[in-house]
Amino acid sequence: MNYTTTNLNCINITQLHSAISYIIKPTMETDVQGISEKVRLTKELLDVKKELEKLKKHQKEYKTWLEEMSFIISHKVRSSIAHIQGISGLLNRVKLSASSKILVQFIKRAAQSLSVFTVELSAYIDKKTRILKDRFL
Numbered sequence: 001m002n003y004t005t006t007n008l009n010c011i012n013i014t015q016l017h018s019a020i021s022y023i024i025k026p027t028m029e030t031d032v033q034g035i036s037e038k039v040r041l042t043k044e045l046l047d048v049k050k051e052l053e054k055l056k057k058h059q060k061e062y063k064t065w066l067e068e069m070s071f072i073i074s075h076k077v078r079s080s081i082a083h084i085q086g087i088s089g090l091l092n093r094v095k096l097s098a099s100s101k102i103l104v105q106f107i108k109r110a111a112q113s114l115s116v117f118t119v120e121l122s123a124y125i126d127k128k129t130r131i132l133k134d135r136f137l
Helices: 003-093 098-135
Strands: none
Touching: 003 098
């Protein structure tokens, strides 16, 4: 081999080394960047998953609260209203003064109004509970 061939061989080897470095280096950097991006996205996904679990827990607690409120309204409040309506009905049967009859009528109207409101409130809570159940749980 003469100097020119050796020089060409060296250039070829140098060029080849440069070319390989050029090809491999971006790939390695890209792989590191890709891994970093995957790590970042995985962390972000885990954070979103935790937040979603929190929201599901809150939704379940809210649904339970709605069911408890529905029970209280349907059984405890409506029971008291029914007692007031029954007593006011009985008071209409007994002999009362004119002013007492007027008071009984006010009580009767108030109990009826309260009864209508509790029915509407129960229906609203039941509707919200069904929506939660259908959408999320």
